[in-house]
Amino acid sequence: xxxxxxxxxxxxxxxxxxxxxxxxxxxxxxxxxxxxxxxxxxxxxxxxxxxxxxxxxxxxxxxxxxxxxxxxxxxxxxxxxxxxxxxxxxxxxxxxxxxxxxxxxxxxxxxxxxxxxxxxxxxxxxxxxxxxxxxxxxxxxxxxxxxxxxxxxxxxxxxxxxxxxxxxxxxxxxxxxxxxxxx
Amino acid sequence: xxxxxxxxxxxxxxxxxxxxxxxxxxxxxxxxxxxxxxxxxxxxxxxxxxxxxxxxxxxxxxxxxxxxxxxxxxxxxxxxxxxxxxxxxxxxxxxxxxxxxxxxxxxxxxxxxxxxxxxxxxxxxxxxxxxxxxxxxxxxxxxxxxxxxxxxxxxxxxxxxxxxxxxxxxxxxxxxxxxxxxxxxxxxxxxxxxxxxxxxxxxxxxxxxxxxxxxxxxxxxxxxxxxxxxxxxxxxxxxxxxxxxxxxxxxxxxxxxxxxxxxxxxxxxxxxxxxxxxxxxxxxxxxxxxxxxxxxxxxxxxxxxxxxxxxxxxxxxxxxxxxxxxxxxxxxxxxxxxxxxxxxxxxxxxxxxxxxxxxxxxxxxxxxxxxxxxxxxxxxxxxxxxxxxxxxx
Numbered sequence: 021x022x023x024x025x026x027x028x029x030x031x032x033x034x035x036x037x038x039x040x041x042x043x044x045x046x047x048x049x050x051x052x053x054x055x056x057x058x059x060x061x062x063x064x065x066x067x068x069x070x071x072x073x074x075x076x077x078x079x080x081x082x083x084x085x086x087x088x089x090x091x092x093x094x095x096x097x098x099x100x101x102x103x104x105x106x107x108x109x110x111x112x113x114x115x116x117x118x119x120x121x122x123x124x125x126x127x128x129x130x131x132x133x134x135x136x137x138x139x140x141x142x143x144x145x146x147x148x149x150x151x152x153x154x155x156x157x158x159x160x161x162x163x164x165x166x167x168x169x170x171x172x173x174x175x176x177x178x179x180x181x182x183x184x185x186x187x188x189x190x191x192x193x194x195x196x197x198x199x200x201x202x203x
Numbered sequence: 204x205x206x207x208x209x210x211x212x213x214x215x216x217x218x219x220x221x222x223x224x225x226x227x228x229x230x231x232x233x234x235x236x237x238x239x240x241x242x243x244x245x246x247x248x249x250x251x252x253x254x255x256x257x258x259x260x261x262x263x264x265x266x267x268x269x270x271x272x273x274x275x276x277x278x279x280x281x282x283x284x285x286x287x288x289x290x291x292x293x294x295x296x297x298x299x300x301x302x303x304x305x306x307x308x309x310x311x312x313x314x315x316x317x318x319x320x321x322x323x324x325x326x327x328x329x330x331x332x333x334x335x336x337x338x339x340x341x342x343x344x345x346x347x348x349x350x351x352x353x354x355x356x357x358x359x360x361x362x363x364x365x366x367x368x369x370x371x372x373x374x375x376x377x378x379x380x381x382x383x384x385x386x387x388x389x390x391x392x393x394x395x396x397x398x399x400x401x402x403x404x405x406x407x408x409x410x411x412x413x414x415x416x417x418x419x420x421x422x423x424x425x426x427x428x429x430x431x432x433x434x435x436x437x438x439x440x441x442x443x444x445x446x447x448x449x450x451x452x453x454x455x456x457x458x459x460x461x462x463x464x465x466x467x468x469x470x471x472x473x474x475x476x477x478x479x480x481x482x483x484x485x486x487x488x489x490x491x492x493x494x495x496x497x498x499x500x501x502x503x504x505x506x507x508x509x510x511x512x513x514x515x516x517x518x519x520x521x522x523x524x525x526x527x528x529x530x531x532x533x534x535x536x537x538x539x540x541x542x543x544x545x546x547x548x549x550x551x552x553x554x555x556x557x558x559x560x561x562x563x564x565x566x567x568x569x570x571x572x573x574x575x576x577x578x579x580x581x582x583x584x585x586x587x588x589x590x591x592x593x594x595x596x
Contacts, residue, residue, distance in 0.1 A: 082223075082227065082229065083229035083230055083231065084227060084229070084230055085230055085479060087475075087476075087479065088226070088227070088230060088479050089227065091226050091227075092222050092226050092227040095222065095226065096218070096222070099218070112207055113207060123207075123208050123211075124207065124208075124211070128211050128215070133215055133218065133219075200476055201469075201472050201476070202472060202475065202476070203471055203472050203474075203475030203476070203526060203529040203530060203533055
């Protein structure tokens with residue numbers, strides 16, 4: 021797998037903004053407070069950006085080749101995607117208070133383990149530049165989805181979250197296969 | 204909220220831990236210097252020499268716990284071990300020539316003649332197996348390459364003619380010649396012998412470019428690249444065939460066609476994956492339960508041989524040039540693992556027959572001659588890569 025298109029798809033499907041929105045909808049909040057939403061995006065973005073830059077050191081510390089990490093990343097994504105597909109969006113209590121922007125919105129909804137592994141594997145394989153560009157685009161799209169669709173089309177959003185989960189499983193299988201077929 | 208956070212973190216922690224002990228466990232590639240690699244290769248070659256009987260045969264299998272030698276013998280492996288010694292000579296270790304020639308002398312005494320060809324037969328069973336003659340010829344090719352000595356040229360031609368007799372129209376090779384019927388056994392193919400025959404014939408084309416050895420070679424190469432795995436029911440293709448890898452590297456400047464290159468790429472990927480998996484095998488009950496028992500040297504050695512061949516091809520053929528550094532990395536990793544598992548002089552001293560322990564690779568206290576054969580070939584060939592690698596700024 022190579023190219024910005026795959027990086028974008030992997031990170032977007034991993035973030036799954038429809039699932040984040042569906043979780044917010046499920047919690048009974050009609051929408052997030054703008055300040056909290058901004059804080060959640062900044063926190064998640066900062067974490068993922070740091071992860072991008074720390075990829076080489078992280079894989080070295082784990083003593084893992086990028087090709088082998090691809091398989092692990094694929095498994096994490098497949099499990100996450102499968103969970104969305106079969107069980108629907110996660111349920112978390114979401115209310116007011118800045119800390120709720122960090123948990124659960126920042127982590128684990130926006131910056132989920134699947135997103136971390138997507139960022140790590142793409143950063144290792146495609147480079148930091150491409151990964152950062154993809155992150156910026158995905159975060160912007162996710163912010164748009166969350167603001168534009170908040171409290172609306174609840175059933176459609178929930179269905180889209182499951183569909184995105186299916187896409188994530190599909191991509192994850194490709195990633196695992198790629199890791200096995202790599203030198 | 205605290206409960207939700209705690210539960211989330213617990214699930215993540217369990218997931219990370221599970222991954223860490225399974226697919227994401229550390230890949231350990233022991234550091235190895237060119238000198239250490241050379242010492243390891245020499246130690247394995249010395250084991251082969253020590254284990255050689257005066258008639259040219261080698262100790263087939265040795266159990267260091269019982270100090271017992273096996274009564275079994277395998278002619279194909281004899282030819283392989285001898286070929287490996289010639290490879291070492293071709294790579295600059297001239298001291299191995301005498302032992303290799305002694306091993307060759309035993310084979311020359313066990314030839315069967317028919318029509319215009321000769322083949323190596325098993326003196327005990329009378330069986331004429333293609334692989335034995337292929338590896339004998341491969342050994343003679345290496346000898347010719349190392350010494351430029353034409354003394355065995357006629358023998359090489361006769362052996363090569365036997366190989367061609369064993370070829371089917373689809374390029375595949377039959378495994379047995381039946382001395383009773385005076386014809387090949389049409390029912391048995393071999394996953395090993397086809398690649399071995401190709402390598403021997405492809406090298407013949409290097410030494411005798413006007414004799415038409417390239418034609419049967421192309422047919423085998425096509426069969427291996429396009430049909431073999433399916434025709435012979437080999438699961439999880441491509442079957443990691445280091446003989447095919449040697450052959451493709453040998454044919455690199457003919458040049459190869461696109462489907463051969465795709466096959467070579469798939470082989471490189473398979474060898475690389477296998478070495479990565481092996482690098483996660485560290486032994487011990489827990490690790491073995493999750494990752495399997497460390498592969499014996501006869502297996503790991505073949506993967507390293509395959510990688511070194513693919514490395515050579517990646518330097519010859521532009522279509523594979525992007526893989527060169529990764530292939531080199533994996534070959535060096537595999538060689539490092541091999542060297543780290545070899546019994547050292549100090550470790551060997553504790554056993555009853557240290558000379559048959561030092562420089563060898565054991566599993567369940569048993570070593571077989573092809574453990575040293577494939578390890579020697581893999582280590583000696585990786586030296587070329589490592590020296591270049593170390594010399595590269």
